[in-house]
Amino acid sequence: MSAIYKDAHRPVNERVADLLSRMTPEEKFAQMHAWWLVLSSDGNHRERTDLSDEFAGVKEQSALTERIKLGVGQITRPLGTHIVDAKEGVRAANRLQKTLLEETRLGIPALFHEECLVGLLCKDATLFPSSLNYGSTWDLDLIERAAAAIGEEARSTNCHQGLAPVLDVSRDVRWGRTEETFGEDPWLVGMMATHYVKGLQGKNRDLLATLKHYVGHSFSEGARNHAPVHLGFCELNDIFLLPFEMAVKLANAGSVMPAYHDIDNQPGHSDEFLMTTVLREQWGFDGLIVADYGGVSLLHQHHGVSHDAAESAALAFNAGLDVELPKDDCARHLSEAVERGLITMQKVDEIVTRVLKEKFRLGLFEHPYRDESGVVLQSAATVKIARDVATRSITMLENDGTLPLKGQPRVAVIGPTADDPLALLSGYSFPVHLIISDMLEQTSQVTTPLEALRNQLGSDNVHYSKGCHIIEKRMAGAPVFPGDSGGKQMQASPVSDDMSLIPEAVKTAEQSDVVVLCVGDLSGLFQSGTVGEGSDTDSLLLPGVQQQLLDALIATGKPVVVVMTGGRPYNLGGQEDNVAALLMAWAPGQEGGHAIADIITGHAEPGGRLVVSIPKSAGAMPYYYNHKLKSGGTPFAFHFGSRYPFGFGKTWTEFDYGSLQFESRDVPNDGGVVSVGITVSNNGMVAGSEVVQLYVHDKVASMVRPVQELKAFQRVHLEPGARARLTFNVPTDMLNFTSRRGDRVVEPGEFEIRVGASSADIRSSGCVMITGDTKVIGGNWRMVSHCKIEYLK
Incomplete structure (x- = not known):
């Protein structure tokens, strides 16, 4: 009689419990890390070694052939680690998977991950535009199609997890990773990320998207890589956590990756509040939390919050981490950590349960291999999508x-x-x-x-x-x-x-x-x-x-x-x-x-329309359109501001806007919707499209609020002389901010609604009154606005 965990007809939870009960501690530890290997189809795999070993403080490893007997949680970038033909790379990955399935005691398959931000990181894969290009299209459906195309290339090479998208909100363009962001507005980043995740994962979440870098990575000291972040929770929640919350709740993201920095002296890779309390308990995230490469070892190598690798592993896994990437720099010391009382086997079982659950849910036990003849890269349809993104951005x-x-x-x-x-x-x-x-x-x-x-x-x-x-x-x-x-x-x-x-x-x-x-x-x-x-x-x-x-x-x-x-x-x-x-x-x-x-x-x-403001000079940094009134100094500094603001972009034609019309000037806080209409006309001689943008300014609040915040947008294409009426509907939930108690709240009061061609080109505005009591929102609050277009004769 075969083991329960090998029976595909049994419920996943039963299979996980059965397999977990059969595992030794060492086999459990092996599921909590990855290997970074240069794979070979003849089975002569070797470990990848480079500067990252020095970076992580790793100087020796035991023989791969011995460790392989215990199995492993993930394989790091089997096709993206070196230049290898995709079909040969799939053959090599299949060879390793065969070893894990047939030559280890329990036959647990590995999960393979690759980078998928601007296309699959693999030789001959389609090279997509950057995330800034994605954002600059202001086209959510196009970005979802782009991510779906990337996902199909990834699936064809037997990739199970993509390390994308990046949800960092741009604050200072001196930061080198600005190119990886969708822009400087948290709600736009959240919407782009949500659609990217939906596209990459597909309806069945059979390829895990990975939200990174959790969280606040882009607001580092001096815009320097890995530098500390100085934020209180209110701003962290309003600006930086918001996109992650949206992608988790709206798109069911399968994975999250913490960041290298520390916030208020707490490193991201050991932050139990953010990884467990917020992400899992408050938002209901049910996927895998995977380390940024080398991030666990940085707890002792750079942050100095632990003495050694064993303690770093315990800190990270106790805080909520599931899998150390890209290797086992610290996870290989888990046995020592247990002996020293730094982590319990109960916690290890909790983590390994999540890892195994995802492997069963993804079908890796039944379908561990990929047919190399099924690799599809650079299809005509995928290349066209890449070109559409490039052109429209x-x-x-x-x-x-x-x-x-x-x-x-x-x-x-x-x-x-x-x-x-x-x-x-x-x-x-x-x-x-x-x-x-x-x-x-x-x-x-x-x-x-x-x-x-x-x-x-x-x-x-x-x-x-x-x-x-x-x-x-x-x-x-x-x-x-x-x-x-x-x-x-x-x-x-x-x-x-x-x-x-x-x-x-x-x-x-x-x-x-x-x-x-x-x-x-x-x-x-x-x-x-x-x-x-x-x-x-x-x-x-x-x-x-x-x-x-x-x-x-x-x-x-x-x-x-x-x-x-x-x-x-x-x-x-x-x-x-x-x-x-x-x-x-x-x-x-x-x-x-x-x-x-x-x-x-x-x-x-x-x-295209700008998703990052272009500051007048480096002296204006950090600069972003949704700053607070006092950000520019008193009086405003001469160097403050932006010549080309968020949302800006010229076309071949000119558009006129009518007056803003409100369905009602009084909107109830509980369940209410702010509904406004505006007519846009193409007054030029050629056809063109306009991205109509709606911003909100909270006139009086119990906490300091930004000068304005994007809450809706809609692209409309018009022939010369044509007109269209756009009706925006913004749920009152989207007017929230974080209170001192850490809750998202919507306060009653007066809000100015501004509609225009950019954050600095407001064509019409007016005020609404939100009535009723202060509302604390939680759970699956209304995060998305909508727009209806009516083309006029």
Whole structure:
């Protein structure tokens, strides 16, 4: 008679209990961590070793062949760890899974995870645009389709968990990981994340999305990687916890990853209040909490809140962690932790129960393998979605009428990012992410702006000069590995200061009718680039000598169209008024060149809107539109503010707004809905789309509130002369904030409703009165607003 846990017809809870009862303590501990291996289809797997071992303080490991007999919870990035053909990678993963199923005592399969933020982190997978691009589309359905496409590529390679999306709310664009965020508004981030999770996981949650980085990671001291965060719970809940709460409650997210930093001296990886009290008990989260890579070992290596690896493991697992990633740096000391009384076997059983439950629910025991012939990457449909995201996210900030280009002009394409495939990719794309591991660049599927413009305008009409370098040679490694304070000498910055290419670029410009100047960032981990994880900055000036190149080209008198790509916005050194046009394309992925060329030539509309404000200078940081009144100082500092605010973006046409009309000026607090209508008209000569945005200002509250907060938005496409009436419905629950007691409350009183084209371009406003008593909200409160569009004759 077979064991209960092997019977697929038995309830999951029975199977888990039966299997747990058969496991030794060592077999249980093995389910609480991952292995990071370079897999081989012949079974000769080896452990991946690199700087991260030094980072985590790990110097030795026992033989893999001995440890494999105990099983393992997860395998870290089987296809994303090294350059391997996807089919061969699936064969190798199948080989390891076969060993776990057939050559261990209990035959427990492993769960495989990969990075999935900007596409599956795997050779030849589709390279999607960055999260900033996702946000800039203001298109929830499109992002859900993009995530679903990423999920299908992941499933085809037998990935069970994707380490995405990132729910950090941007506060300071100097932070290198700004490129991974959906933007600076917590509700918009929550909506984008909710739809991303729904798309990635599918209806059955058969691929686990992972919400990260829980929580507040983006508001670090000085916008530096891993730096402490200084927040009280009220602001933490209103701004940073809100997106996580939305994705857990609205999308049933399957996993959460805590962050590296500490908040008010409490490290995220040992925060029982956030991981257990809030996430599990208050929100009802039922998935897996997995460590950020090396995060458990940082409790003793960097934070100094434990003495050793055994104590770090106990702190993290007692606080709510389920699985240590990427390896067993601390979990391998769990036996010692139990012996020392730091953690109980009862707690271990509680954790392993959750791990096994998810493995049974995912069907890993019945379907542990993936047919290598079923791998599907770069399908035509998926590539089209990637291109749609890239195109719809491009945001036009300036245009004097030069765009779209007309006729057959002679075009000078200039700049360090014009013909560099890596310049279109963000840090968690496969080619960029592996630079730190001395891996080769895999960018054959990327179309650069130069290639795309030559295709559309003809090679004879397009002439190219690089103009300058950003980084002359991409190097693996980092000047100082993150968090290192061991006295190592800082290497020199890799950013180039060579201006010798500028004169040739000027000659190219002088022989042309218009200049397309491509500038921006090169993403790279830990200072191997100018933006990305661990690649923070102290300036919003263009890296290297790109500003000098821009100045020289403007001095020619030729119209200069600036296309900025990268993971954060930069200033143009005061030349914003002198450029012919300015396009913000962020990191648009493998189809980014096509998308940029389509906008420049008028084959597509610049439909993007900013999801991060572009500050006047680094001195304005941290800056975000939903600041408090006193944020700018008293009086407002000259450097405070943003030339290009949240929600801003120009199009080929102009839109007019009518007056705001209220269904009722008095709305009951309990169960009420604020309903407002507005008419929008296209007064231009061409068709176009407008993103109509609704903001709320709480005029008097018991706690200090932001100057305004986004609560609804709707894109509407209108032909020339056409009109549409938009009716927004905002539940009163969405007017909440966190009280001193830690509850979400909605207070009665006067609220100003503002509707416009951006946070700084309000076209109509009016006030409503919320009546009744103060309402404490909890559970599944109403988090989503809705809009109805009626096209008028």
